[in-house]
Amino acid sequence: MGSGSRYGHTDAGARRLTSERRERMTEQAAHRALAHPEPGGIRLEDVLHALSDPVRLGIVRRLADAPDALACSAFDVPVTKSTSTHHFRVLRESGVVRQTYRGTAKLNALRRAELDALFPGLLDHVLAAADAEDTRRA
Amino acid sequence: MGSGSRYGHTDAGARRLTSERRERMTEQAAHRALAHPEPGGIRLEDVLHALSDPVRLGIVRRLADAPDALACSAFDVPVTKSTSTHHFRVLRESGVVRQTYRGTAKLNALRRAELDALFPGLLDHVLAAADAEDTRRA
DNA sequence: ATCGTACTACGAAGGTTCTCGAAGTACGAG
DNA sequence: CTCGTACTTCGAGAACCTTCGTAGTACGAT
Numbered sequence: 001m002g003s004g005s006r007y008g009h010t011d012a013g014a015r016r017l018t019s020e021r022r023e024r025m026t027e028q029a030a031h032r033a034l035a036h037p038e039p040g041g042i043r044l045e046d047v048l049h050a051l052s053d054p055v056r057l058g059i060v061r062r063l064a065d066a067p068d069a070l071a072c073s074a075f076d077v078p079v080t081k082s083t084s085t086h087h088f089r090v091l092r093e094s095g096v097v098r099q100t101y102r103g104t105a106k107l108n109a110l111r112r113a114e115l116d117a118l119f120p121g122l123l124d125h126v127l128a129a130a131d132a133e134d135t136r137r138a
Numbered sequence: 139m140g141s142g143s144r145y146g147h148t149d150a151g152a153r154r155l156t157s158e159r160r161e162r163m164t165e166q167a168a169h170r171a172l173a174h175p176e177p178g179g180i181r182l183e184d185v186l187h188a189l190s191d192p193v194r195l196g197i198v199r200r201l202a203d204a205p206d207a208l209a210c211s212a213f214d215v216p217v218t219k220s221t222s223t224h225h226f227r228v229l230r231e232s233g234v235v236r237q238t239y240r241g242t243a244k245l246n247a248l249r250r251a252e253l254d255a256l257f258p259g260l261l262d263h264v265l266a267a268a269d270a271e272d273t274r275r276a
Numbered sequence: 277a278t279c280g281t282a283c284t285a286c287g288a289a290g291g292t293t294c295t296c297g298a299a300g301t302a303c304g305a306g
Numbered sequence: 307c308t309c310g311t312a313c314t315t316c317g318a319g320a321a322c323c324t325t326c327g328t329a330g331t332a333c334g335a336t
Contacts, residue, residue: 101302103302104303
């Protein structure tokens, strides 16, 4: 999980996610390993970026209310399967969720404890803010 | 400040900022009015998106430490003037900062009270998270 | 009136993101 | 083994973001 440069010509520009595109599914499934950032490699800006998309924020909110990990198919997202895959990957690579295979399903769990250790209260307040916005607009 | 569609073919896609590009500087300066979203029009996703850029987060952090409003030129951002203008506009249009003219300067102030009313504790926790990340990496 | 400082608008480049459809792989059930 | 379900990869398109340089406007001071 190196850091890829992004946007523009200067080194001071934003840096965000890297993808492990070169790892084919065959191999991924073989050793059942999905690349996750270590806690120390989780960056605030990536987390905020991940949460700034309505589809992904919806996924995270749903996940926060679930007692257990959920398969990708358990979410009612307004996009196709392939787009859904993309969003789950962004969430995983930013460190927001942890994904594990289980049979044909891929389980998703919020990395609550790790995020709380890094950024105390942040996730809860974002979730509360999302709820507050819902209430306000209702 | 309508909402423009963004990305892709479906209506379910993300929606974010609109720009008031058509207002020329002449007119802006004339009636000294910059478009700001009303408190009710501030959206969580826009705020998170605004804060997910390192340049903008830096601006917001500096602003949070300042007792008074600061001119754009008071910030030591690693980009050119025109790029800086862009970032300040994103911050303004997302509702994070309030901008007012004063002579040739444009003063920037965090919309703390309004943001706290909408999303209690969110801004403080993002700022704290940014500090925590700094500390951790030092 | 002229000058300098502060900020803006415009046009463009280059990369990223979100989206889709079609085809493919992995796994468990029958 | 074959089938169905779950998820992925690939290829593509459109919109968007960040960045820049150049040229321009606004305001205060000289």
